[in-house]
Amino acid sequence: MSAPSADSARAALEALRGEISKAVVGQDATVTGLVVALLCRGHVLLEGVPGVAKTLLVRALAATLELDTKRVQFTPDLMPSDVTGSLIYDNRTAEFSFQPGPVFTNLLLADEINRTPPKTQASLLEAMEERQVTVEGTARKLPDPFLVAATQNPVEYEGTYPLPEAQLDRFLLKLQVSLPSREEEIKVLSRHAEGFDPRDLTAAGVRRVAGPAELDAARAAVAKTSVSPEVAGYVVDICRATRESPSLSLGASPRGATALLSTARAWAWLTGRDYVTPDDVKALALPTLRHRIQLRPEAEMEGVTADSVISSLLAHVPVPR
Numbered sequence: 542m543s544a545p546s547a548d549s550a551r552a553a554l555e556a557l558r559g560e561i562s563k564a565v566v567g568q569d570a571t572v573t574g575l576v577v578a579l580l581c582r583g584h585v586l587l588e589g590v591p592g593v594a595k596t597l598l599v600r601a602l603a604a605t606l607e608l609d610t611k612r613v614q615f616t617p618d619l620m621p622s623d624v625t626g627s628l629i630y631d632n633r634t635a636e637f638s639f640q641p642g643p644v645f646t647n648l649l650l651a652d653e654i655n656r657t658p659p660k661t662q663a664s665l666l667e668a669m670e671e672r673q674v675t676v677e678g679t680a681r682k683l684p685d686p687f688l689v690a691a692t693q694n695p696v697e698y699e700g701t702y703p704l705p706e707a708q709l710d711r712f713l714l715k716l717q718v719s720l721p722s723r724e725e726e727i728k729v730l731s732r733h734a735e736g737f738d739p740r741d742l743t744a745a746g747v748r749r750v751a752g753p754a755e756l757d758a759a760r761a762a763v764a765k766t767s768v769s770p771e772v773a774g775y776v777v778d779i780c781r782a783t784r785e786s787p788s789l790s791l792g793a794s795p796r797g798a799t800a801l802l803s804t805a806r807a808w809a810w811l812t813g814r815d816y817v818t819p820d821d822v823k824a825l826a827l828p829t830l831r832h833r834i835q836l837r838p839e840a841e842m843e844g845v846t847a848d849s850v851i852s853s854l855l856a857h858v859p860v861p862r
Contacts, residue, residue, distance in 0.1 A: 543757050547762035553751035554759060557605050563746045564601040564739065565594050567725045573811070574600055574716040574828055575690065579756060580763050580807040583800070584669050584689040585655075586704075586832060591694060593718045597739050599650045599690045604742045606756070607687065607749040608647035615657035620666035625674040628680075639676060644668050647684055651691035655701040662708060665689060666669055666861025669711045673796065686756055687744070706791065706835065713800055714825075715832035759810070766806040767816045771861035775819050776802050779826060781836050782854045788845050791835035801829045819860045 545553070554576055561572050571587070575598075577817075578585045587595050596612065603610035613624060626642035643649065644665070654662060667673065669689055673680045691712070693704075721729060737745060776798050784792030793801075802817075804825040809817045831847045840850075 545758045547758055550751070550755040550758040550762065551813070553755045554811065556750040557602070558643060560605045560747050560750050561598070561601045563741055565598050566595065566728050567721050568598060568718065571598060571716050571718055572602070573808075574714050575599075575688075575752050576811070577804050577807045577825070578713050579606075579686055580759055580810075581713055581800075581803045582686070582760070583803070584691070584711065586709070586712040586715040587692045587713060587718050588695050589692070589718030590720070593720060594604055594739075595690075595692045595718055596650060596652065598718075599648055601742060601747055603648045604747045605750050606647075607752050609684070610648040610650065611643040612650040612652060613643050615654050615661070616651045617657060617814055619657045619661050622663065622676075624664045625668070626676060628677055639679075639681070640769040641804040642674075642682075644674060645681075645683060645690070647686055649687075649689045651689055653693060654691040655704055658702055659705070662702065662704060665691075666708060686753065698822050709832045710794065710796055712832060713804065714828040716828055718719045732768055762815075763807050763810045765815065766810050768802065768806065769816070769861075772805075772817050772819060772822065773802065775858070775861050776805070778858050779822070779854060780830070783830065783851070786850055786854065788837060788850050789834050792836045793830050793833045797830055797833040800833075801825060804829050823855055826855055 557576060558569060558572050565572075573584055577583075587598075589595055598610075613619075622642065624642050624644050626640050628637040629640045630636075631638050651665065652810065654665075657730060664674075667675060668687075672683050672687055674683065675681070677701060685802070693701075780793040780795075780798040780801065782792075783789055786792065801822060805821040806818050808825055809815075809821045812821075827848055830851055833861065834847055836845060836850070838846060
């Protein structure tokens, strides 16, 4: 079979939203963010209160792409080997064999990642950055595609271990999974009253609309999306402005600038263009940068948020014409 064209790959990825909506009501922005992360080979931090369908969203995405997915519930007693895998002694052969951990999958849902100690959190760093894990000195490649969708609860901090800046920076996007509107919540209840079972996506009618071939074609097309020097300069100006903001103690690093350029290219291609505009940069600035900056304590006390700082900077940084 011939490889799918860029246009057919785009159409397949656009159909994802319709399929996922059979299981998840609303959350279009979150679905788009997950697709952007897949195109950029990045990872996503999902922040939202319990019960807003974060797990169901990732499972539905995996079903529409026919990808393998696993879920790990992060707890204070979780060990790194529980994530990466370990060597098991086989009495029959008198040899050690490697037992892969749940990280060997396409879509890994790391549930409540801030509830596990830093040692276990760090076990994901190599996997996220290098696409491999090293056990007893042997490096083992992870499958492709590979995406970590980590969740954290924004309102309950007792007994948690906040992610350090170095690990937060490894996430391409931080997506805020919001509560549904009244109409959307009524729709959710109506589906459950009609017998919807979130554990049975097949019965809900969720089907495969794309796969690894479409993802490869889409990634190749995104890589060809052109970026003018003016737009590249605009990305740099936004990130440099975060470093000079009086409300911030930590601004976006050059890695943040490259991440913003990467996500803007993916968004431009998804919307049907082969070039990036300043509006594409603005559209992805909040989810790409909100977790890469740090507020000063006095700004936090005044009610300033990361999103409000970035929005203010976007309103003041000159836009190229």
